[in-house]
Amino acid sequence: MLQDAAEIDGRYATALRKLNTNGTLDQTDWADVARDMKDVRAAAGKHFSEDKIPKGKSPKENAEWWARLSQAEQDEHVALHPASIGALDGLPATVRDQANRLVLTQDQTDIEQRLRYIEAHEPKQYERRTRGQWRVRDEWKEWKKEKERVAGIKTGIEALQDRFVNTTTKGLPESFLLSFDTNGRGHAVVANGNPDLAQHTAVYVPGTGSRLEKIEDGLGRSDKLWRTSTALAPDQTISTISWYGYDAPQRVKQDASHSSYADDAAPTVNQFFSGLHASHAPDVNQHVTAVAHSYGTTVVGSAARQGNLEADDVVFAGSPGVQVGRASEMDVPKGHVWNEHAREGDDDVGDWGKYVHGHREGLDFVIPNDAKFGAQQMDTDTEGHSGYWDYTEGKNGQPGKPSLSIENQGRVIVEQYGRVKLK
Numbered sequence: 001m002l003q004d005a006a007e008i009d010g011r012y013a014t015a016l017r018k019l020n021t022n023g024t025l026d027q028t029d030w031a032d033v034a035r036d037m038k039d040v041r042a043a044a045g046k047h048f049s050e051d052k053i054p055k056g057k058s059p060k061e062n063a064e065w066w067a068r069l070s071q072a073e074q075d076e077h078v079a080l081h082p083a084s085i086g087a088l089d090g091l092p093a094t095v096r097d098q099a100n101r102l103v104l105t106q107d108q109t110d111i112e113q114r115l116r117y118i119e120a121h122e123p124k125q126y127e128r129r130t131r132g133q134w135r136v137r138d139e140w141k142e143w144k145k146e147k148e149r150v151a152g153i154k155t156g157i158e159a160l161q162d163r164f165v166n167t168t169t170k171g172l173p174e175s176f177l178l179s180f181d182t183n184g185r186g187h188a189v190v191a192n193g194n195p196d197l198a199q200h201t202a203v204y205v206p207g208t209g210s211r212l213e214k215i216e217d218g219l220g221r222s223d224k225l226w227r228t229s230t231a232l233a234p235d236q237t238i239s240t241i242s243w244y245g246y247d248a249p250q251r252v253k254q255d256a257s258h259s260s261y262a263d264d265a266a267p268t269v270n271q272f273f274s275g276l277h278a279s280h281a282p283d284v285n286q287h288v289t290a291v292a293h294s295y296g297t298t299v300v301g302s303a304a305r306q307g308n309l310e311a312d313d314v315v316f317a318g319s320p321g322v323q324v325g326r327a328s329e330m331d332v333p334k335g336h337v338w339n340e341h342a343r344e345g346d347d348d349v350g351d352w353g354k355y356v357h358g359h360r361e362g363l364d365f366v367i368p369n370d371a372k373f374g375a376q377q378m379d380t381d382t383e384g385h386s387g388y389w390d391y392t393e394g395k396n397g398q399p400g401k402p403s404l405s406i407e408n409q410g411r412v413i414v415e416q417y418g419r420v421k422l423k
Helices: 002-019 027-047 059-068 071-080 082-086 093-120 138-170 212-232 260-278 295-306 349-357 404-413
Strands: 126-128 134-136 175-181 187-192 200-205 238-244 287-293 313-317 337-340 359-361 364-366 376-378
Touching (some): 059 260, 071 082, 082 093, 093 138, 093 175, 134 138, 138 187, 138 212, 187 212, 200 212, 200 260, 200 295, 212 238, 260 295, 287 295, 287 404, 295 313, 313 404, 337 404, 349 364
Parallel strands (some): 200 238, 200 287, 287 313, 313 337
Antiparallel strands (some): 126 134, 175 187, 187 238, 359 364
8 A cells, every 4th residue: 555655656656747747738748637636536436535626616616715825726626636726717827727637637638538338339329100201200319419419529629738838939828727627518618818818808708609619709709819919019928718618509590589599698797797796806997898799799688687797898790698797897998898690791790680689678679780879989991790800811821900890809908909900
């Protein structure tokens, strides 16, 4: 038994030394640490309980608990219970990043194994009915659904790993994995730059169809927001975050007409924004902007309706309605709710969405596009429902110039309100 304990201690110490490299591990190192920690957890078992990790506490309480721990205790929690630590809003971004990368690396192996197993065990697709008729078996339908789910998560994980490997080669700041899990269709929250040290932080909340499999879309928009904002305020520190932290509706007609997705996500949104404040460096000024698209605007609106959205500015783009009827209900100072709607009716999501997500006032349904809502109506120069983050086409593979649509968002993010072009 003493020999086993010594072996555990040795492997545990080796893994902790790697973790204490301030997040500079490469992908191979992360895989090595994750493998070591999995073995240590299995060997240590009941001797390292999760009971001391807060559950259901506020981000402020989580931050206070973490601050009371010694460095050794913090390292133990990250190493032995990374999923629990990585999910705690209010903890430092560097800590959550370490924990979640361990989870990501381990889950990547598990997901790849799961997919291989599924592919190797395909059930019979058809069954014979009476009179020579055939039909697709329910068992095969469930198999196909699970295969697509797992394959989608694998795609999302690969996009995240690619991001961490190639970030510095693309002119972007260091990435931080603030949340990650493979539940359902998978979730992840990724920051460009450390939000704990940023003067300006923007959180992009996506809409219908968003899931881990498609996180590359959100990462791309977050990248553009960072580049645009940084160009506008090169002497200031900026972090932009892709928040794929909720179960979004996946089909426009069948799912996006339901408010339940937004209502279920709202408490998580408020918890995350509160956590940004709880973990932020006290000696650095902080300004936080929520940038929401499509059904994501409904999510942010529901968050403000249900609780306290701790943002300084809110930017809506292509909104179908936000459950409240006035900008004054969005928990931000007067004049700090901004709205973008593509010119000449090129984005018709609000035309039908308002009857479900707009605020009903008699026979009228009020959404952010309406004057009576009271949002600052920003000018746009892009087309369609998803063009608000477009750049012009550059030369030789280089990005072009930001559109007016995204440049206006950047001006809000860095508090250059006087330079925002309104309709």
